[in-house]
Structure formats: C-alpha cells, structure tokens
Amino acid sequence: MLTEVRDAVCIVHGPSGCVHHNFSLLHATLLANDRLEVPRLLSTGLTENDIIFGGEEALEEAIARGLSLSPAPAAVFVLSTCIVETIGDDTEAVCAKARGVPVIAVPTAGFLGGVFETGVKNALSAVASLARPAPAAEKTLSANLVGEKNLEYGVDENAAEIARLLSRLGIGINLRFVRGIGTEDVGRLGSAAVNVLREPALRPVGEDLRRRFNTPYVDSFPAGLAGTRRFLEEAGRVCGIDASAAVEEERAYQAEMLSRFSEIAGSRVCFRSPHPMLETDPDAVAVCTECTEALNLTVDPDGAAIPFPYPAPVGTAGTRRMLHRWSVLIRGKERK
Known part of the structure; x- marks a missing residue:
C-alpha cells in the first residue's frame, strides 16, 4: 500500500528475506496488472550481528541510502518487522530525527497479536499524518476512497464505479487514499466531505480520520444491487443531499442491466x-x-x-x- 505513494521510499527494517517476500509479491502483481514498475522498496538487511547488538545503526544507514536516491523521495516510510520488535529497536526514535524530509515509522510486526488488517490500518494512519486539517471553508463536495485493495483484481474498475455512483449525487473524487498519489496530494485528505471506506474492517481508520479532519464516512463500498441503492442513500445522508432521485435513476439503470x-x-x-x-x-x-x-x-x-x-x-x-x-x-x- 505505501508503495502507492509514488514519490516516497519504503524501508523494511529487518532481514533481507522480509523485503524479498514483499518485493516479489508486489512486482508480480504489478506485472499482472500491466504496470511495468519497480517498487521503491529498500531493506536494512539485518545480519545476525545486528540482531544481537541492535539494528538501529543499520536503519540509520538505510534511511540515508533512501534519501540519496534519485529522484529524491518526498517521504520515507519505515516498516517494522517481527525481529526488530523482538530485539527492541527504537524505530520511532530513529525516524523522529530531523532530516528535512518526513521519515515515518509504521508498526507492521504482526507476531505480537496483530493481523494483516492491523498493518493496513497502521499504514493508512501513517500516511494520514502527512496531512493537516482543512478549514471548513476549504471543504469540497467530494469523497476520499480509503483503503482500496491495491492487489485486488479490478481495483480501478471498482473505483470507477464508486465515482459513477457518487456523481449521481454531485459528489466528485478528491483522493484515492492510498493509490497512485504523491506526498503533496495527501495534503488534500482533509478537504473532502466524506470518506468512503473499502470495507467495514476499516472503521477504526474511518474514526481516526473523523477525529483528525472532522470527516464523516460511509463504511464500505456497496455490494450488489440493493446494496448499491443503500450506498447512495447513505452517502446522501452523510453529505446532507436528498438521494431519492439518484436512487430511482440507479434502480432504472439496474433494471435495464438485468434485461440484458x-x-x-x-x-x-x-x-x-x-x-x-x-x-x-x-x-x-x-x-x-x-x-x-x-x-x-x-x-x-x-x-x-x-x-x-x-x-x-x-x-x-x-x-x-x-x-x-x-x-x-x-x-x-x-x-x-
């Protein structure tokens, strides 16, 4: 997910095998979706010596290496692994040092009770930390798509469908959070009128963004026909829009689709x-x-x-x- 912040660099703080697994998965999936890209993904490459005596120095070196890349990154995300949590590296303290570019620690070690969704939530919160609340006057009638499954088949088609549905209510898309964006784009996160979460499991993220930016949310992309009409009703309710006409238009559209x-x-x-x-x-x-x-x-x-x-x-x-x-x-x- 964090590799979708195009001008950022991600560092996996752990042994080389940890980043190899992630790089292989990302690279294969990108190729399967006709995206000929190489993820900007680095590793601290911890050795046995680092694991015994601490890996913070290796992390410092990896951050310096990441910042020296061309083009220079606008942000650096540091993902922790099980081994660095076990040995007690203070990843946050290393990342907090002033470097002129935000270096953000993302806790993604799952062995202490977290699951995959926990890492997703932590990643989204990490990116959100780059944004600041927008004044009420700067709010626009638009939506953020939050937590899209970037490895999901049809991810862009799903986003296009949400954009089509919201357009029935006069709501545009402000930001796909996080897919194909730059660090500067994240600054717009707080200016949307509503956040649309990919799935209900992301409700904690929705609540976090509500606290940060006072932005309400719809808790899931719609599933099926009746679910789509309910989605329009809910999005309209959250944004203070009468959705009845949009719902009837969609109902007629669905009937025509079924006739095919x-x-x-x-x-x-x-x-x-x-x-x-x-x-x-x-x-x-x-x-x-x-x-x-x-x-x-x-x-x-x-x-x-x-x-x-x-x-x-x-x-x-x-x-x-x-x-x-x-x-x-x-x-x-x-x-x-």
Missing part, C-alpha cells in the same frame, strides 16, 4: 465455494441470492456450477461483470 441477461432467465445453477481454502463471503451469498431471484434462476445440484464471487462484486458494474461470467458458464453447461 434475459437469455439465462430460468436457468438452473449450483453455487460453489471459489476455493476450498476460502470461506464464503456472506455479502457474496446475498448478492447471488438477489440476482438468482431477479433472473428467476433455479438452484439445483445438477445446474451450471457457479463459484461465489470473492470478494463480493462492487456496485451495479461489478454485478454486471459477475452476471456476464454466469452467462458464459450457463451457456457452456447447456452446450454439453
């Missing part, structure tokens, strides 16, 4: 888990049930095998893409 799939109406389907190791997403089940009823499909063990989407489709556009996949699978079953 009339050829699969009445078909037999059988829903299955997308993967044996994945738990079924309740939101995905609800969306599938909604679409099954809307298209008068019959759930039958011998029907076309339809995997539950993971994650649940975002908005009307995401639901349309899901139904297109259903159509392909149903027609394939019928041809056999």
Whole structure:
C-alpha cells in the first residue's frame, strides 16, 4: 500500500528475506496488472550481528541510502518487522530525527497479536499524518476512497464505479487514499466531505480520520444491487443531499442491466465455494441470492456450477461483470 505513494521510499527494517517476500509479491502483481514498475522498496538487511547488538545503526544507514536516491523521495516510510520488535529497536526514535524530509515509522510486526488488517490500518494512519486539517471553508463536495485493495483484481474498475455512483449525487473524487498519489496530494485528505471506506474492517481508520479532519464516512463500498441503492442513500445522508432521485435513476439503470441477461432467465445453477481454502463471503451469498431471484434462476445440484464471487462484486458494474461470467458458464453447461 505505501508503495502507492509514488514519490516516497519504503524501508523494511529487518532481514533481507522480509523485503524479498514483499518485493516479489508486489512486482508480480504489478506485472499482472500491466504496470511495468519497480517498487521503491529498500531493506536494512539485518545480519545476525545486528540482531544481537541492535539494528538501529543499520536503519540509520538505510534511511540515508533512501534519501540519496534519485529522484529524491518526498517521504520515507519505515516498516517494522517481527525481529526488530523482538530485539527492541527504537524505530520511532530513529525516524523522529530531523532530516528535512518526513521519515515515518509504521508498526507492521504482526507476531505480537496483530493481523494483516492491523498493518493496513497502521499504514493508512501513517500516511494520514502527512496531512493537516482543512478549514471548513476549504471543504469540497467530494469523497476520499480509503483503503482500496491495491492487489485486488479490478481495483480501478471498482473505483470507477464508486465515482459513477457518487456523481449521481454531485459528489466528485478528491483522493484515492492510498493509490497512485504523491506526498503533496495527501495534503488534500482533509478537504473532502466524506470518506468512503473499502470495507467495514476499516472503521477504526474511518474514526481516526473523523477525529483528525472532522470527516464523516460511509463504511464500505456497496455490494450488489440493493446494496448499491443503500450506498447512495447513505452517502446522501452523510453529505446532507436528498438521494431519492439518484436512487430511482440507479434502480432504472439496474433494471435495464438485468434485461440484458434475459437469455439465462430460468436457468438452473449450483453455487460453489471459489476455493476450498476460502470461506464464503456472506455479502457474496446475498448478492447471488438477489440476482438468482431477479433472473428467476433455479438452484439445483445438477445446474451450471457457479463459484461465489470473492470478494463480493462492487456496485451495479461489478454485478454486471459477475452476471456476464454466469452467462458464459450457463451457456457452456447447456452446450454439453
């Protein structure tokens, strides 16, 4: 996530293997999304000697190396690892030294009870520390998209769908926090009228941003058709906008979209888990049930095998893409 602050450098404070794992994952995912980029990701490369006697000197050297890069970074984020938390390095004290560029410690060691989401929350809070509250007069009728899943397939399509929906209410997009932005862009974080969180797990981040910038939030991207209409109602309520016309426009838009799939109406389907190791997403089940009823499909063990989407489709556009996949699978079953 922090590598999406394009003019920043990220330093993983730990052994080289820790950064290798992250770099490999990021690089492969970027290539899969046709982004030919190399993440600006450095490592302190702690050795056994550093682990025994402390790694703060190695961190100082890595920060100096990061600041010497060309182009020079506008910010440096230092991510802690399990090993430096174990040996007790004072990462925050090292980062707090004046260097002319913000160097921000991000606690991301998970072995002390944190989970993946904890690291995401800490990362978002770290980036938010670069912004300052905007005066009320500088607030605009716009939204921040908070906590997008940058490794998620369709991340940009999902953002475009949220932008389309909010435009029905006259609300623009202020900032994608954090995706494809610069350090200077973060300064606009407090000027939005509403924050739209990617998922409910980010509510603590929403509360943090509310405290910092007095910005209310909608706690999730919408899933499915009814969920999309509720999203419009909630965004309108938060921003003091009557959303009734926008909701009816979206309802008509959804009806027209469903009519395009009339050829699969009445078909037999059988829903299955997308993967044996994945738990079924309740939101995905609800969306599938909604679409099954809307298209008068019959759930039958011998029907076309339809995997539950993971994650649940975002908005009307995401639901349309899901139904297109259903159509392909149903027609394939019928041809056999």
